[in-house]
Amino acid sequence: MKIAITGASGMIGTALQPLLRADGHEILRLVRREPAAPDEAQWDPDHRKLDPTLLSDVDAVIHLAGVGVGDKRWTSAYKKLLVDSRVNGTSAVAHALAEAAADGRQRVLLSASAVGWYGDTGTIPVEESTPVGDGFLADLVRQWEKATAPAADAGVRVVLMRSGLVCGRGGGVMGRMLPLFKAGVGGPMGSGKQYWPWISLPDELAAIQFLLTAKDISGPVNLTGPTPVTNAKFSHALGRALHRPAYLPVPGFALRIALGEFADEGVLAGQRALPQKLVDAGFSFQHPDVDAAMAWIAS
Template sequence: MRVVIAGSSGLIGTSLVAALRQGGHEVVRLVRRAPEAPDERGWDPAAGQLDDGALAGADAVVNLCGAGLADRRWTPERKELLVSSRVRPTAVLAEAVARQGVPALLNGSAVGYYGDTGQRVVTESTPPGSGFLADLCRQWEAATGPALDAGARVVLLRTGLVIAPSGGLLGQLKPLFSLFLGGRLGDGSQYMPWISLDDEVGALRFAAENREVSGPVNLTGPDPVPNAEFTRALAAALGRPAPWVVPGFALRAALGQVADEAILAGQRAVPEMLEKHGYSFAHPTLGAALSTIT
């Protein structure tokens, strides 16, 4: 296959490019600067522009664009960036996919689509939740409309918390645990829908290669756990104690709305669609996923 990827320089994108090439696929990377390599094509999503031929011969487009969701306070300016860095690029790509007849668009989204679901098990058929993050995900997914209307296979990649040796979720947590500052967040009951980086990339490749996969797909491991259990497992994997508790009020004071919607809230999301279509997880348990970080 010839796969065009937007957002190829991030944690997931970099690994996906390597995995696709290892699997014998041709990869074209969309970049927002002047192309410098044979596999690069330029684009300017703010202006709605793509280099001529950027999608030529593409079997699939993968869109992983978007500013970091939970790494700082959601000021009005930050919220605007979170929306604009996702919705506009998605619309530009969806319109190009429709115009040029590309068969498939795999588009980023997040389990935040469901809002805070407490103890309930969440599948792809669960309706959207409320709040800024859920609204953002709805807009993000809706922007794929032109591709869907044109008959393309659209996959909505509702990604959970990615576990990788560096970067992602553990890029924030590992330094704290290493300094003996690890601990549960709030009461620790909020579910954490984790997925290993290997399975995130494996599931993306699986979705690209399998024409039967379409619509929303939860990119999460099959066994989400509450924050308290995740904290204990991470402490054990790193060989560090995690005796502390970060109170909810302290998180809210530091991060505002981010704390309520992205840290103290959670989703017990399971990968029903991946399992239905036969994806085999490399790391089906949290312990197996955490074994990759040391």
């Protein structure tokens, strides 16, 4: 397959490319800047511009681009940037694919999304059929997913990858947590009772590879580990893997001071999200429980 990727320089995109090439796929990286290599092409997500001819010989698009949700405090300007970076880029990809699809070629769009769709679900398990929740993140994801509609309407198989907390050895949630836990000052956040829908980076990548060719799967798919745990259990598992204490709680008020509004929706809230579609399709997790995932991170 020839696969176009947006967000190729991020944690997931960087790790995914060599795996796809090892599978024999050809990669086209869509970049904002002037192309600097034969496997790059320029697009302008801010202005919803992507030349459909770039996708004329493309079989799949893996759309990962978007500003980091927890990178900065949620000012009104940054919240607008979070929405625009997702909706505008996704709209550009979806419309370009819709035009390219006029040739009748079978194509697939794997579009990044997030379990933030569900809002704060407490202890209630949620699956892909669960309706959208409340809050800024839920509304952001609703708009983000809706922007893929032109591609789906044109006959492209669209998969909405609702990722949880992707746990790698650097970057993402672990980029912030590992230094603290290695120093022995990590611990639960707030009450620690909120569910964290984690997934190891290897399983995230394997799920994306799986969905590329899973022709019967479309719509929302939870990319989360099969056994979500509370933040307290997550923290203790990381501490055990690193052989460090992990019982020093971070009070909710301190998180709100440090992170602002993001603390309530992105850290102190949670989703007990289950990857039901992946499980039903026979996907096999390399790290089926949080202890296995944390052991891999610490290795």
